[in-house]
Amino acid sequence: MIITNKHNLPQTFVNVANRPSYTKGKAHVSATELLNSPRIVQLKKKYDEQITVDVSDMIWSIIGTAIHGVLEQGKDENHIVEQRLHAELDGWHISGAIDLQIVHASGVEINDYKNVGVWSVMNEKIEWEQQLNIYAWLVEHVKKTPVTNLAIIAIVRDWNSRDAETRQGYPQSQVVTIPVNLWSMEERETFIRNRIHVQSEGLFAMDTGEVLPLCSATEMWEKPTQYAVKKEGGVRAKSLHADKEEAEEALLKAGKGYILETREGDRTRCSRFCPVSKFCDQYSAYLEEKQNGS
Ligand code: SF4
Known part of the structure; x- marks a missing residue:
C-alpha cells in the first residue's frame, strides 16, 4: 500500500501510518476479513502494492490504535489483552485479535473496543455481533473454556451532551457498553463455515480468472x-x-x-471508502451506467 500525504501533515503521522502492521501469521483469513466482501478481499490482495491511501484518511484508524494502546495499561490480573488466537476449520486457518478477555470462574467475557460515530451506536450493526461470535468460537475452540458474555465498548467520537438530553435513543455517555448476542457454538461454527464458503468462491474466481463475486447492496452501503x-x-x-x-x-x-x-442514490462505500474502487469493474460499470442515464 502506498501512503500519500496530500495535506502536508507532520511527518510523524506518515511514520505512524507506515509502521509495520500486525501479521495474521500463517492464517488464511482474519475474523474481520472473513466478514468482508470477497471481492474487496481478493482485489486488496491482488493490488496491494498499487493501492493508495492518504494519511489524512487514516486518522481515525491511528487514533483507534492509540486508544487500544492506552486501555491496555488498565489491565487487571484477570484480563488478557490484545491476544491473537489461531484455529483451523475446513482447511482454513482463521485468526482473530481479541481486545480484552476477562477471565471469571465461570468462563471468559469478551470485549471489543470501537472508536465510532454516534450513528453506529444508534443503529444495529450485525457485523459486530458476527465478529464477536467468531472470537467466541476461537476462544472456546482453542482454550476449551466457555464464553459467558460478549460486549462492544463503543467510544463515541461525535457525542454531545445536548443531544443526549433531547434525542430519543441517543447514548447517555461518551463511552457505551453494548451487550452482544452470544450464539451457540453450533451456530458460530455454521456461520464461520458459510463465510469460508463465500471467501473460497472469491479465491477460486481470482485464481481461475473468473468474474469475482459481486458486492451486495449492503456491502456497497447503497442508498437508492x-x-x-x-x-x-x-x-x-x-x-x-x-x-x-x-x-x-x-x-x-x-x-x-x-x-x-x-x-x-449512491454506493457510499464504493465512492468514498473502498480502497479498491479504482480496480473494481463492478463499480466502473455502475459509474458508466449512471453516466449514460440508465
Ligand atoms: S468498489 Fe464497491 S463494488 Fe467494488 S469492491 Fe469496492 S465496495 Fe465492492
Whole structure:
C-alpha cells in the first residue's frame, strides 16, 4: 500500500501510518476479513502494492490504535489483552485479535473496543455481533473454556451532551457498553463455515480468472435514488418515493406549488471508502451506467 500525504501533515503521522502492521501469521483469513466482501478481499490482495491511501484518511484508524494502546495499561490480573488466537476449520486457518478477555470462574467475557460515530451506536450493526461470535468460537475452540458474555465498548467520537438530553435513543455517555448476542457454538461454527464458503468462491474466481463475486447492496452501503415531492422553495419533502411513477402521481395529487426533486442514490462505500474502487469493474460499470442515464 502506498501512503500519500496530500495535506502536508507532520511527518510523524506518515511514520505512524507506515509502521509495520500486525501479521495474521500463517492464517488464511482474519475474523474481520472473513466478514468482508470477497471481492474487496481478493482485489486488496491482488493490488496491494498499487493501492493508495492518504494519511489524512487514516486518522481515525491511528487514533483507534492509540486508544487500544492506552486501555491496555488498565489491565487487571484477570484480563488478557490484545491476544491473537489461531484455529483451523475446513482447511482454513482463521485468526482473530481479541481486545480484552476477562477471565471469571465461570468462563471468559469478551470485549471489543470501537472508536465510532454516534450513528453506529444508534443503529444495529450485525457485523459486530458476527465478529464477536467468531472470537467466541476461537476462544472456546482453542482454550476449551466457555464464553459467558460478549460486549462492544463503543467510544463515541461525535457525542454531545445536548443531544443526549433531547434525542430519543441517543447514548447517555461518551463511552457505551453494548451487550452482544452470544450464539451457540453450533451456530458460530455454521456461520464461520458459510463465510469460508463465500471467501473460497472469491479465491477460486481470482485464481481461475473468473468474474469475482459481486458486492451486495449492503456491502456497497447503497442508498437508492429517491423522489421527493416538496413545496417549491421548501427543503423538507411532503412525501418520499422509491418509484418515479408513484412520485409523479403523488405530485399531481399535491397540486399547485409542489415540485418533484430527484435525490440521486449512491454506493457510499464504493465512492468514498473502498480502497479498491479504482480496480473494481463492478463499480466502473455502475459509474458508466449512471453516466449514460440508465
Ligand atoms: S468498489 Fe464497491 S463494488 Fe467494488 S469492491 Fe469496492 S465496495 Fe465492492
